[in-house]
Amino acid sequence: MADVTTHEQPALKRVMGPGLLLLFVVGDILGTGVYALTGRVAAEVGGAVWLPFLCAFVVALLTAFSYLELVTKYPRAAGAALYTHKAFGIHFLTFIVTFAVMCSGLTSASSASKAFASNFDEAFDLSLGDGVALTAVALGFMLLIALVNFRGVGESVKLNVLLTCVELTGLLIVICIGAWALGGGNGDLSRLTDFTAAEGESAFFSVTAATALAFFAMVGFEDSVNMAEETKDPVRIFPKVMLTGLCITGVIYVLVSISSVALVSPEELGEGDAPLLKVVEAGASAFPLWIFAFITMFAVANSALINMLMASRLLYGMANERVLPRVLGRVHPGRRTPWVGIVFTTLIAFGLIWFADLSALGGTTSLLLLCVFTVVNIAVLVLRRDPVDHDHFKAPTVIPVIGAVACAYLASPLSGRDAGDYRIAGILLVIGVVLWLVTWLYNRNVRHEETTIDPTNLRE
Numbered sequence: 001m002a003d004v005t006t007h008e009q010p011a012l013k014r015v016m017g018p019g020l021l022l023l024f025v026v027g028d029i030l031g032t033g034v035y036a037l038t039g040r041v042a043a044e045v046g047g048a049v050w051l052p053f054l055c056a057f058v059v060a061l062l063t064a065f066s067y068l069e070l071v072t073k074y075p076r077a078a079g080a081a082l083y084t085h086k087a088f089g090i091h092f093l094t095f096i097v098t099f100a101v102m103c104s105g106l107t108s109a110s111s112a113s114k115a116f117a118s119n120f121d122e123a124f125d126l127s128l129g130d131g132v133a134l135t136a137v138a139l140g141f142m143l144l145i146a147l148v149n150f151r152g153v154g155e156s157v158k159l160n161v162l163l164t165c166v167e168l169t170g171l172l173i174v175i176c177i178g179a180w181a182l183g184g185g186n187g188d189l190s191r192l193t194d195f196t197a198a199e200g201e202s203a204f205f206s207v208t209a210a211t212a213l214a215f216f217a218m219v220g221f222e223d224s225v226n227m228a229e230e231t232k233d234p235v236r237i238f239p240k241v242m243l244t245g246l247c248i249t250g251v252i253y254v255l256v257s258i259s260s261v262a263l264v265s266p267e268e269l270g271e272g273d274a275p276l277l278k279v280v281e282a283g284a285s286a287f288p289l290w291i292f293a294f295i296t297m298f299a300v301a302n303s304a305l306i307n308m309l310m311a312s313r314l315l316y317g318m319a320n321e322r323v324l325p326r327v328l329g330r331v332h333p334g335r336r337t338p339w340v341g342i343v344f345t346t347l348i349a350f351g352l353i354w355f356a357d358l359s360a361l362g363g364t365t366s367l368l369l370l371c372v373f374t375v376v377n378i379a380v381l382v383l384r385r386d387p388v389d390h391d392h393f394k395a396p397t398v399i400p401v402i403g404a405v406a407c408a409y410l411a412s413p414l415s416g417r418d419a420g421d422y423r424i425a426g427i428l429l430v431i432g433v434v435l436w437l438v439t440w441l442y443n444r445n446v447r448h449e450e451t452t453i454d455p456t457n458l459r460e
């Protein structure tokens with residue numbers, strides 16, 4: 001989280017070229033989603049698990065076109081909050097979009113904690129089951145993340161390159177094991193066309209429900225817009241790099257899902273929170289499972305830390321903008337980190353870990369971001385009326401229209417989304433609205449000032 005921008009502050013250093021930006025995009029998308037939810041997607045559609053990932057990729061690609069137009073038009077590090085504010089100028093809507101992004105970070109980090117616990121259990125052969133013991137591991141992991149967050153983390157592009165390579169290595173292992181096993185006559189490719197819909201539900205609605213969940217694996221590309229001020233010539237290189245990064249991850253996800261369902265039955269794949277471990281064991285029993293378990297833990301740990309960092313800093317920014325209680329923006333004098341925001345977001349994450357399962361947390365993450373993406377797709381059309389004095393990428397008009405409709409549909413009950421996603425998202429947003437209302441009343445009646453929000457002072 002950057003401090004409030006002033007005219008005296010120097011501009012951010014432009015250090016990222018096409019290669020580093022591509023690694024950032026790919027690394028931000030890879031993570032908990034595919035490592036933890038492949039089995040849950042298989043439970044929705046059976047052997048055709050690759051199809052929801054492909055559909056999620058297409059929807060993400062459509063939305064990426066809107067982000068590309070906006071980031072090249074307004075190359076500032078503020079993301080969806082800035083675009084919403086510029087398009088609609090409604091402070092409360094800007095707040096809701098910002099708070100929804102923050103909440104998506106909490107649900108994503110909580111799902112990563114549950115995935116970490118399951119792989120920790122497998123790596124050390126603890127046989128903790130699915131009860132309190134496994135939840136305790138997830139809570140302990142989240143506490144560790146909070147302590148690291150409190151201490152302060154100096155993020156760098158080099159660290160992102162390392163983490164991306166680790167995450168990518170794990171998925172390439174799955175793909176290679178799948179190819180090796182299938183080449184040796186093992187596995188069953190006929191499962192790839194096997195649809196298993198819930199009783200009374202059509203194949204179409206089973207696929208859309210699974211796509212709504214699989215979309216969790218595609219989120220992250222939108223975070224790259226926050227690197228606009230640190231990218232060399234962003235107007236020229238952002239479109240090519242973001243689209244290339246999305247295509248790379250889309251191909252990887254489809255190949256991983258094909259390898260998974262060809263080697264492990266959808267029923268077995270859908271049990272537990274460590275599906276890819278089962279794939280490795282089935283395709284290469286001699287491969288040391290503990291190595292892959294540690295790769296998975298490292299991948300999801302990175303996702304959890306990045307999301308908790310984002311959530312606490314967004315909370316800090318909203319508190320400093322006086323749209324949330326100022327106490328949430330307090331900074332520790334020694335560590336110089338937003339300690340109250342860290343405590344607050346960690347306590348919410350504890351509640352999510354305790355009361356929600358992995359599928360619900362992943363579904364809620366995708367729900368919140370699909371709502372945000374719907375607003376962004378509409379914003380790009382509204383902002384066509386706002387010309388700028390430099391050339392920028394322009395998406396064909398039909399793409400944001402289709403993107404808005406697709407995102408809104410996947411976020412709606414029509415897609416077959418589980419009702420639990422709405423309950424969790426609703427509770428989180430109600431917490432935000434109550435805090436906003438308290439702050440608004442205080443500012444109006446005690447401080448005698450308007451509650452506004454400047455999105456350029458926020459960092460997602």
